[in-house]
Amino acid sequence: xxxxxxxxxxxxxxxxxxxxxQAHVVMSPKHQGEMGIDLRLDNFLEAVFPSCAAAEESKxxxxxxxLSSALDQRLARVQEEASAAHTATxxxxxxxxxxxxxxxxANQEGFAMVVDEDYLGFSSQGNFCSMTANACVFAGKWQxxxxxxxxxxxxxxxxxxxxVFSNEEGTGDSPDSFAYDGKRIKLWNMGSxxxxxxxxxxxxxxxxxxxxxxxxxxYRNGVSLGxxxxxxxxxxxxxxxxxxxGEKVRVNFGAEPFRFPVAGHAALQAPHxxxxxxxxxxxxxxxxxxxxxxxxxxxxxxxxxxGLYDRLPHHREATRVFCAALALQKLMPLLDGYGCFSxxxxxxxxxxxxxxxxxxGAASVSKLAAAAADADAVTGSSSSFVxxxxxxxxxxxxxAVPFVLSDSVSxxxxxxx
Numbered sequence: 001x002x003x004x005x006x007x008x009x010x011x012x013x014x015x016x017x018x019x020x021x022q023a024h025v026v027m028s029p030k031h032q033g034e035m036g037i038d039l040r041l042d043n044f045l046e047a048v049f050p051s052c053a054a055a056e057e058s059k060x061x062x063x064x065x066x067l068s069s070a071l072d073q074r075l076a077r078v079q080e081e082a083s084a085a086h087t088a089t090x091x092x093x094x095x096x097x098x099x100x101x102x103x104x105x106a107n108q109e110g111f112a113m114v115v116d117e118d119y120l121g122f123s124s125q126g127n128f129c130s131m132t133a134n135a136c137v138f139a140g141k142w143q144x145x146x147x148x149x150x151x152x153x154x155x156x157x158x159x160x161x162x163x164v165f166s167n168e169e170g171t172g173d174s175p176d177s178f179a180y181d182g183k184r185i186k187l188w189n190m191g192s193x194x195x196x197x198x199x200x201x202x203x204x205x206x207x208x209x210x211x212x213x214x215x216x217x218x219y220r221n222g223v224s225l226g227x228x229x230x231x232x233x234x235x236x237x238x239x240x241x242x243x244x245x246g247e248k249v250r251v252n253f254g255a256e257p258f259r260f261p262v263a264g265h266a267a268l269q270a271p272h273x274x275x276x277x278x279x280x281x282x283x284x285x286x287x288x289x290x291x292x293x294x295x296x297x298x299x300x301x302x303x304x305x306x307g308l309y310d311r312l313p314h315h316r317e318a319t320r321v322f323c324a325a326l327a328l329q330k331l332m333p334l335l336d337g338y339g340c341f342s343x344x345x346x347x348x349x350x351x352x353x354x355x356x357x358x359x360x361g362a363a364s365v366s367k368l369a370a371a372a373a374d375a376d377a378v379t380g381s382s383s384s385f386v387x388x389x390x391x392x393x394x395x396x397x398x399x400a401v402p403f404v405l406s407d408s409v410s411x412x413x414x415x416x417x
Contacts, residue, residue: 082271103131128245160235214230
């Protein structure tokens, strides 16, 4: 085994690598003359921070001492790919419309309305104001989300271009038009029937459609309200919203990570590059947290990761906390915008709080996440509020997340990390 060259950086990563035994170190035939690599550590780090490239011509093995720079490169690649998808003009199968999806001022009814600068926030100042998105779907499974800024009478869902809007009628009042109304607890489709649950300010509604099978389903904060099956397949359906006087909503077509993504359903728009990077880091942080056990049923992915984790020769727990601290360090600068706090770190902490009653400090951070979501709806993603929430979340997460990682981490290790 060739001797390792002197470490270029200092810190916990360097100390941990020096402590790793040199047995079972192998040399890749593609890297003659380079230092030997402990594949056990490399495999674990690859599982935590997976490469976004389908195939890399020159594989760079992951080391703790160089993990920060390697992660920067992977985040750059994630954002490059997200940026390409975000601005793509090619046709997506089952979808018609521009790459950037927003509310369509050309297809609206009611002049007494206020629309945010990004055309994603919408408030009604008239009797009944309606608007659709500038994109539609005719095949496949799709989703968008609505955050409620108020809790009054609204009809939110899907409609075809044939839907007639007026100051008395809106989404759900025409054929091939379906709307959920949580104030009156109704489903509207040429009439109404009892459906769903009463909604409240700050709720996130998932609006899902299978345009191929003819199937619509609404979700309230991630909980299904039941399927709607009398949907004609093969028609072009637009996201469609109708609000009574004084009501306000904010729509997310996918530019921000969904708070409650529904498996198998695609967003109408590719995520913003920074939001996608935040999603990548949050997924890594979740993997590390779930390794501690005691936070719900273990998935097959976490089971495989645990196998790699158990094969690490020494300092497993310190390695895990080190990776989590690094992920948090990279994540924090991304949270100030694009709704990333409530949909990434905030959503993760809420999830862990629900799965693990011993998650100390989660309640206060969970409230911050909910407050950030409310602010997004009421102020249209006010950057000043998100900045203050980010600062508070950074302080809370710095103490809360290591607690979930392990109760057995010594105070010395945690302080060093």
